[in-house]
Each structure stands twice: as structure tokens, then as C-alpha cells.
Amino acid sequence: MANKDHPTEIGHPYQSNFAIVPFSRTYDEAFTLLVEARNYLSANRTASRRGLHGSARMTQFVEEMRMTSRLIRAMAWLLAVRAVEEGEIDWEDAVDLDDLMVDLQICVRGDCDEATEFPPALLDLMERAHSLYMRTARMELQVAARCSA
Template sequence: MIAATFFNGTYDETMALLIEARNYIAYHESGDHRSLPPHVRLQISYESMRVTSRLTQVMAWLLAQKAVHAGEITREVAASEEFALSGGEICSDPSGPDNEDLPGGLRSLLERSHRLYMRVHRLDEQFRERVAQLAVG
């Protein structure tokens, strides 16, 4: 099982990024980008959705892990496809932070959300392998 302190730190990090992303989208995105060309505005919208997708996928996975720690669901249930970290190619794609057309705040969110998503992706794989090993032996 994932150590509680690590889990809590990752949960807190995810929540902070979710709040930051929400604030960015609500307060910066609409006003700051009106003068930009349409293709750049479209890129900004797409990348904002990528950040949101990453963070919601991570939060859903963490909540399932929290349910395991609380005894609300079993490890086997949490390791099922229903609770798997999803998002695949969209969320694991590292592009965006190097796009100079995007605002710095969004590029920062892209980079940090990608690092977090990939870290949780590795945790998901480790968790599933561990549950599979326990089931076998």
C-alpha cells in the first residue's frame, strides 16, 4: 500500500493544482487572450482541457486509493479497470510547456500537471502489480 504521508502529500498537491487551474481558467484565460489569434486561443483552450483532464483523472484515482485506506473498498476493487487511471495518450503527452505561444501560467500548469500525472501513472502500475502478486501468491 502507498504510505499515508506520501498519499496525503500527493492528494494535497493535486488539490492545490486543481484550485490553481480553476483560478487560471476562470480569471486569466478569458480576459488575457482576447487579442490573440484564433489558432492560439484554440491551443489555449485545448491545453487548458488537458490540464483539467490530467488533474481530474489523478484526483479520481487518489479518491479510490483513499477509499481503500478507509476500508470502503478492497484493493482488488480499486485495482479494477473501473478505478484505473485513465486519460491515455492525451494526459501522458508531454507537449505544451515548450509552446511559446501559450501564456507562461498555462505552460507551468501543463508541466506540473504532466509530472504529477506521470508519477501517479507509475503508482497505478505499481499498485496493480502488487494487487496481482497478492492474488497469485
């Protein structure tokens, strides 16, 4: 429940600008990228790791999971924004700062020295997923800062 003494409740609730066209494009991009990653991983689960040995194989697996985590986290945030814009939840319910901080520790990392051995299509997906995640994480941090101010 919203706290009436909360700064965002004085006069009116926190108003976002995420409902404008860039949000819609970001949502569409996230959905498309999530489907594209699923299709790539399904089609290349074993083939993309063929020829990789030991730590390189494990590194690729970890980076594929990190990419998936980035996409899922970005999509979850965008769905939360959509729910707020539809009046289904409040901004305070959409932001979980503790979860965001844990996710940032996992999703921001990109310590992948062996990435040069990854297939170009995977590298492209990883780069786009990272970019999308960073944009959505910045949006969520901005809202979190306003909600907790």
C-alpha cells in the same frame, strides 16, 4: 468481490504504502493544484487567449482541457487510494486498467509546439499538472500490476 484464489488474497490482501506521509503530501498537492487551476482558468478564460488566432487559440484550449483532465484523473486515483486505506473499497475495485490506458493516451501527450505563446502562469500550471499526473499514474500502474499478477 475479491477472488480468494487471487495472489493478493493469499495470507493477506495487497498492502500499500500510500498511507505514509508522501501520499498525504501528494493528495494535498493535487487538491491545491486543482483549486489553483480552477481559479486561474476562471479568472483568465478569455484574457489568456486574447491575441491568439486560429490554431494557437484551439491549441491552448486543448492543452487547458488536457491539464484539467490530468488533475481530475490524479485526484480520482488519490481519492480511490484514500477509500482503500479507509476500508471502503478493495484494491481491485480501485484500479480500472482499461480506463487508465485510455487516460494515459490522452494525458501523457504534450504535443504543444505553440506553448511558447501561452502565459507563463499557464505553462507553470501545465508542467505541475503533468508531473503530478505522471506520479499518480505510476502509482496506479504499480497497483494494477500487483493486483493482476
